[in-house]
Amino acid sequence: MVNLNGTILDQNEVNITLENRGYKYGDALFETLKVVHSKIFFWEDHYFRLMASMRILRMEIPMEFTMEFLEQEIIKTISVNGLAKSAARVRLNIDRGEGGKYTPITKNINYSIVVDELENEFYTIDTKPYTVDLFKDYYMSPGLLSTIKTNNKIINVLGSIYAQENSFENCLLLNTNKNVVEVLNGNLFLVKGKTIKTPPLEDGCLKGVMRKQLIEIITKLEDYELLEASISPFELQKADELFTTNVITGIQPITNYRKKSFTTHVATLLVEKLNVKVRLS
Structure with a gap:
């Protein structure tokens, strides 16, 4: 199950059109998060990097994009995937909606949240040949x-x-x-x-x-x-x-x-x- 703009959907139900700016121009950014037992590691640092990145890309940050709101959406997505008591990898993706050529025609912001289960809850050293x-x-x-x-x-x-x-x-x-x-x-x-x-x-x-x-x-x-x-x-x-x-x-x-x-x-x-x-x- 994935989270698309706050709505939980089966992955097969998610439709990204050919006009999506993230798909069409790479007009998007993302955060990769590690979440263990519903605790987001270093969430404050991720959040402020995300806000700074959106400003650098001249995205209009929605009023509801508070730290608490996005954290709740992430935890909600983890929970519906049965990973609230496990370790999870989360990708929070932000794009500028649809339409336009290089210049956007709206100030819309889309977000999506995708999660996968992780093996290790904490950090370990892997000394295999690398x-x-x-x-x-x-x-x-x-x-x-x-x-x-x-x-x-x-x-x-x-x-x-x-x-x-x-x-x-x-x-x-x-x-x-x-x-x-x-x-x-x-x-x-x-x-x-x-x-x-x-x-x-x-x-x-x-x-x-x-x-x-x-x-x-x-x-x-x-x-x-x-x-x-x-x-x-x-x-x-x-x-x-x-x-x-x-x-x-x-x-x-x-x-x-x-x-x-x-x-x-x-x-x-x-x-x-x-x-x-x-x-x-």
């Missing part, structure tokens, strides 16, 4: 639009196909300045000695909610220094550790990049602190 490579066919643009979760994800799609064809678990994306910005499904962190580095938003990386949580955790660690600074491809093979982040997986260690193997010590430490933060929030 090999990545650079995806160099196309480059991301530095700047504000690259930092938000719009439905324009063609580079991520092409990178995923490249990874599948070459038996990689993931790929690293570059911007037009040839700096490493992120992976296909999340942010990137690099560990060298006692320094933990992640690309800055100015390089075009996603303004990830999990990225924000880890930055807050790392800045409180006495033994490590956090840097938000550009990462060149040459730094990857000199790193002690690489890991990726998103709100569904939490932290995913990268074990191999080309001929280099990496440790997972810092990722393991951070997962423990992340779960403590989740429990206390």
